[in-house]
Amino acid sequence: MSSSTKIGTFLLNDGTRIPRTGWGTGTALFKQDVTDVTALAIKSGLTHLDTAQAYCNEDSLASGIATSGVPRSSIYLLTKINELPEGKTIRDTIVESLQKLRIDTIDLFLIHSPLKFRGEGKKSLQAAWRALEEAKAEGLAKSIGVSNFMIEDLEDILETATVVPAVNQIEFHAYLLDATRELLEYNAKKGIVIEAYGGLSPLFRKTGGPLDYPPPFNIQATYAGGSATQGQILIKWLHAKGIVALTTTSKESRMKEIRATETLPDLTADEVKAIDKAGSGQHHRAYWKGILP
Numbered sequence: 001m002s003s004s005t006k007i008g009t010f011l012l013n014d015g016t017r018i019p020r021t022g023w024g025t026g027t028a029l030f031k032q033d034v035t036d037v038t039a040l041a042i043k044s045g046l047t048h049l050d051t052a053q054a055y056c057n058e059d060s061l062a063s064g065i066a067t068s069g070v071p072r073s074s075i076y077l078l079t080k081i082n083e084l085p086e087g088k089t090i091r092d093t094i095v096e097s098l099q100k101l102r103i104d105t106i107d108l109f110l111i112h113s114p115l116k117f118r119g120e121g122k123k124s125l126q127a128a129w130r131a132l133e134e135a136k137a138e139g140l141a142k143s144i145g146v147s148n149f150m151i152e153d154l155e156d157i158l159e160t161a162t163v164v165p166a167v168n169q170i171e172f173h174a175y176l177l178d179a180t181r182e183l184l185e186y187n188a189k190k191g192i193v194i195e196a197y198g199g200l201s202p203l204f205r206k207t208g209g210p211l212d213y214p215p216p217f218n219i220q221a222t223y224a225g226g227s228a229t230q231g232q233i234l235i236k237w238l239h240a241k242g243i244v245a246l247t248t249t250s251k252e253s254r255m256k257e258i259r260a261t262e263t264l265p266d267l268t269a270d271e272v273k274a275i276d277k278a279g280s281g282q283h284h285r286a287y288w289k290g291i292l293p
Contacts (some may be wrong), residue, residue, distance in 0.1 A: 005262045007048070010242060012166040013191040016143050018108065019076050020239050021261060023049035024197060024248040031056045038064025042075070044255035050169075050197075050246055051101075052080040052112055053093060058100040065177045066100070066102070077101060078108035080147055080169075083116035090131035094140050109141040110169060114153040115291075122156035129157040129165075136163060138183070148288060151186045158190070165192050171287050172196035172243065174279025175206055179293045184241075195244035198286050200231050206284040211275070232261045233275075240272045 009017035021044040025034050026246050034057045040047065049068065058079060065075060081090060094109060109132060111117060118130040124266065132144040145167030146153070158164065167186050172180055172194060172279050187194055202211035211230070226234075238245040247258055267275075285292060 006078055007045070007262050008239070008258075008290075010193050010244060012143055012193055013164055014143050014166050016107075018143075018167065018193065018195075018244055020244050021046070021235065021258060022050050022076070022078075022195070022244060022246040023255070023258070023293065024050035024246050025057050025061055026050070026055050026197075027248045029055070029057065029248060029250065033057070033060045035060045035063040035067060038252075039067040040252055042068035044071050044252060046075040047074055047257040048078075048244075050078050051261045053081065053083040053097060054080070054112060058097055062100060063101045065086040072103060076107045077103065078110065078165070079106055080110040080112035082112035084128075091135060091138075091140070094135050098140065105139055106141045108143045108145060108167060109135065110145045110147045110167065111149075113148045114146070114156075115148075122159070125153065125156055126160045129161055133161070133163045145169070145192070148292070150292065151183055154186065154190070154192070157205050160253060164190055167195050167244075168192050169195040169197060169246070171198040171201075171285065171292075172238075173199045173201045174211055174237070175202055175282040177276060177279045178281065179283060179285070189216065189243075193242070193244060195246055196238055197246045197248075199238050199243075199245050200234055200247060201284060201286050202234065203230055203280070206282075209282055209284075210275035210278040220228060224239055228264050229257060232257065232264060233267070235261045236267045237272060237275045240267050 007019045007021050010020050011017055023041045038061050043121055049061060051058050081093050084090060098106060111128055114125055117125045135141050136144045143166040145165040147169035151166050184194060235245045249255060
């Protein structure tokens, strides 16, 4: 397979498809001008782009898309609402995001977290989801979903929902396998695709664990004349579980490494189980500590 191999996609429950590998503009890029780094990501072949209203970089991400010269039809865009400014509706914020992104419709729009939409309990959260359903019906968003939602949050909105969320974006990696197992099963039962951020945390945020060293499950796949990197293997592990892998980097070499994951063979069932076993029993959460398990 060549470096031009297309990024695979997963089918969402609304009939659209989402690229299974994405590049995000949060974390170190939070509130930064991402014009140049976005153009670099796109030119490196990463065209599934994640942003959020809270990141304060939707406008510069749009500039980066324009700078790249890649047509909008080749870009998959998602953004998120974290809280509702006083005097505005959720529709207002969606329209503002579209204006900043210089588009008429977003591929995927998410509620960033349930926390800021529980002012009056589940009714507030249900009303927020209803607003997303209306935005989808109006054509402002092709797909709608959630982020950082636990089972209770999903159950609350599904009580009154007419549209099941297409995606639940959560922190997920091998060291959260045990803590997230029931949530993964629940989402799968409802047909909700998981998009994982922080998927490479075992390599960078929790060193000294079983996945931090040359592991026994290394598939030794050919990549640039050598074996697959540990990061590529963990991305392939997410893909094997039907999970979208979302990563953030400003380094061109890392972008190309992430993109080249698509040229590698899939993990075998035994290799997936080996990573499961290595991660199971370990626990590390980099985000939402003290709030999520």
